[in-house]
Amino acid sequence: MSSHSPNPTPSQLWDPRFDIYRKVPKDLTQPTYTGAIISICCCLFILFLFLSELTGFITTEIVNELYVDDPDKDSGGKIDVSLNISLPNLHCESQQILDIAGEVQNVHGAFNALGGADRLTSNPLASHDYILKIVPTVYEDKSGKQRYSYQYTVANKEYVAYSHTGRIIPAIWFRYDLSPITVKYTERRQPLYRFITTICAIIGGTFTVAGILDSCIFTASEAWKKIQLGKMH
Secondary structure: OOOOOOOOOHHHHOOHHHOOOOOOOHHHOOOOHHHHHHHHHHHHHHHHHHHHHHHHHHOOEEEEEEEEOOOOHHHOOOOOOOOOOOOOOOOOOOOOEEOOOOOEEOOOOOOOOOOOOOOOOOOOOOEEEEEEEEEEEEEEOOOOOEEEEEEEEEEEEEEOOEEOOEEOOOOEEEEEEEOOEEEEEEEEOOOHHHHHHHHHHHHHHHHHHHHHHHHHHHHHHHHHHHHHHHHHO
């Protein structure tokens, strides 16, 4: 006749001596007003830090870096330029685009330099010279897709030109200076594991410091009470 032993209970499978989170009976704990104040302050502090970290986790961070390279190698070293100029007081006799070697180019594109600039109040006999410092720019979104563009700073000069034969016909000059430095903007978001690690550190660190502070205050308070009782006796 065989007998079957009952299934072991969890208490029989595990030794409670391995428990590092020992429990203190409630009747051995003592609540204090100081502890209550520190607990409330801790909760508010944790909530504040949690909301700050959550805002940083949701917000997309844009990181920029500089390097020496041609980001758009398929362009052949040329920039697409589009000009839309209105000359209400001047007849435009010719339009030429010259490179640094003085050769004429017919470059078409959509680079909108000085969009919306207005010089209607300028001297109608003056020439305008614009010097644009072009910086290649790469923008990479969170999906890894890259977009190529250009940033620029501009300096302009207005003058009336003369030669030994008299006044020179007004002209408009656009001089492009291409920078060898490329600026890259990358969208980044804080990883989830880093956010969770930070939140755990906030909660654990806050309660640890608060526990030490509460213990020091409670110990000092009990010592002061004993001193006062000693004086009374």
